[in-house]
Amino acid sequence: MTEIYDVIAEWLTKDFGKVTAVKDLELKVRRGTTFGYLGPNGAGKTTTVRILSGLLKPTRGKASVCGFDVYTQREQIKASTGLLPETPGVYSKLSAVEFLEFIGALNDLSGEVLMKRIDRLLSLLGLEGRQNDLLESYSSGMKQKVLVASTILHDPQLVFLDEPTSRLDPAASALVKEIIRAMAKETETTFFICTHMTDFAEDICDIIGILTNGVLTTLGTPQEIVENVDAKNLEDAYLKIVGGQVDRSKLLSWRS
Template identity: 65%
Template sequence: MSKYNISIKTSSLTKDFGSVHAVRDLDLEIPVGTRFGFLGPNGAGKTTTVRMLSGLLKPTSGQASVFGMNVLTQQDEIKALTGMLPETPGLYSKLSAVEFLEFIGALNEVDEQRLYRRIDSLLAILGLEERQENLLESYSSGMKQKVLIAATLLHDPKLVFLDEPTSRLDPSASILVKDLILALARETGTTFVLSTHQTALAEEVCDMIGLLIGGRLVATGSPQEIVESAGGNDLEEAYLNLVGGRIDSEKLLTWRS
């Protein structure tokens, strides 16, 4: 495959925090247009990986490139083409949703006419129109998450990183976000790289999954391929086979004795 069909390539990408090996020797190629999901339990290294790929965190060793550009030396070029929804974002609570998105649009140099059209349509899609002039400090955590998703998409990035996009959303808001990802990928060819501990999100949205456990990529493939290789009726069963997670009930009760 020519390098122009590759959105992300890593080679032995590694991150240590002192004695903690957060990400170990990650080798990965993500084709353009893929809906890729890093799936894994808490502490698996998903956030660390996404932060390195989006240029927010310096690797300890190894290489990573985005559209052929080096994440260490070409951060500005990469930022112009990518959007990033962090796991624990900051948000300007004294601004309204519209003001916040205007600010994000200005930072990303979106031209004004386009900016207001996009703000209107994203807020409408996400069901925030009626509250759009309210200060963000009055929003619920799910509503804030929706505003942040709008902010991530505002400059029409070619590659979108979403770190746990639906973890704070109720089921109907989660479906909205899943549909938005699927529609954007279909209509615009946008590449998505998301991280999640939710097998349902990975199964419904991703056409390629990288299973991370203890900082290592232990399996990659379509949800179907992962189910076939790990066994089980669906991705959740396959995931539990690989990760473990079932505790026998006798053990579970020994703390009381």
């Protein structure tokens, strides 16, 4: 059986003026798998996701997403993927149901199918009873839940989640994790997840990539990465690979 890859990137590069946000990225993500993208602030994760989801053109290199080219087939990419952006906006004067109806319509969903999906997702995420309240009255975590729902509503082939658990309480994070796990197991959905939560990534990702200064330095299963650097767990491995241990004596030196 030939393998299908929902992401194939070759020498993919993005420059912003003098800053190279992503440099010569080589990456393949197999259909139906969950890929975790880790790396320090400013490493280039969001830039990669913006390119792969059709929002931003690369400077050079090649990439295809769900079989579509990132330069010439961005509309097809948007139709086949779902994106939870890093700093999403919601229409605050819409209710959760109205917002999801709007997102559904953008993805050619309507009628009974759409309403059933919206009802089920909102109740799964514990928002039933509040579904007709305006989003401006929601807490930030409640908005994040509605955004997660909007990302998977049209059952996309590939789901990009840029820090999905930021703003979520531990129970909601665990629920999102279970939704991802169930979709990954029972459907052929591919997930591409940027996260700083190493335990979250270790739990659900088949493959992890670590990006540092725009360069993919590490790629493997969580277990391979942990074993390669003789670490206790993925957090420990990440800190060994990326650094981040600060000399204790320096911590309060800013006061003197």
